[in-house]
Amino acid sequence: MKTIRITIALLATAWLLTTAEAAVAQHQNLESPVTVAAFKSGGKRIRLATPINSAVDVAIMDEQGTLLHQSTIRATDKRGILLNLKNLPNGRYFVTATNNDFWVSQGVTVNNEQVLVNTRNVTELIRPVVTAYAKNKFEVAMPGVEKMTISIYNPTNDLVYTQSFGAGNRHRFDLSSLPGGQYTFVYGPEQKQFIERIAINQ
Structure with a gap:
């Protein structure tokens, strides 16, 4: 397999604009990490409720995906x-909030x-x-996702495995x-790539 060297830190912030057709579950969740x-009091202001004392990356984009x-x-x-x-003219926008634990996109007009927040969007x-379900064997659970990509990098950030999967709740890897060492899983749908580091012991 051809190896590709990348910087893992760059993938940590890889997240894209999403719409109602995105291949992830869409719902209004009262336990959502971000609302x-x-x-x-009026005016063109919105309030973001996020986990207390947690750093959250926030972005505002227009319908064309232009970062504002x-x-x-x-x-x-x-x-x-x-x-x-x-400073925003009339129109529809997306407010996204993310860290390595979640990704949320909210449509606003x-x-x-005034700012109108569509809780259904x-x-x-x-x-x-x-x-880990056995020694050096791991399982990734991502229910409700129609398509996801899983990549695994070795301790020197060389790609040792990558594959895209269709719908399915669990995927196992032996x-x-x-070789022994610290490996990195980079996984998720196109909207958000999550990172998890695991140890291989030989």
């Missing part, structure tokens, strides 16, 4: 963080001096679980033939 709401805003926020209480959209992806 977006219009600020009740990007920042890292850290909420200090349950009130979350306010974002001012006063700017109309004159939200897409959420929680980090799948990687577990890594017993690999």
Whole structure:
């Protein structure tokens, strides 16, 4: 297999604009790690409620996928963080929030001096679980995802395995033939690539 050297750190921030046709489960989840709401006092502001004291990368994009805003926020209480959209013209936008535990995209509409949040136009992806079911054998569980790609990198960041999968809740990998060391799983659908580091012991 041809090996490809990449920088794992770059993949940690790989996330794309999504729409209602995205191949991940879409729902309004009261236990969602991120919620977006219009600020009740009016104006073109929204409130992002995110996990307290956790760094979250936030972006705002238009319908064409043009990046209009990007920042890292850290909420200090349950009130979350306010974002001012006063410089945005009327139109539809997507607010995304992500870290290595989740990815959320919320559709919003700017109309004159108001922001409308469509609670039905939200897409959420929680980090799948990687577990060891035997020595040097691992299972990736990602229920509800129609398509995902799993790549495995060795301790020097060389690609040793990559494959795309269709619908299926669990995928198993026997890594017993690999040399011992720290390996990196990079996995998920196109909207978000998650990272998990595992140890191979020989």
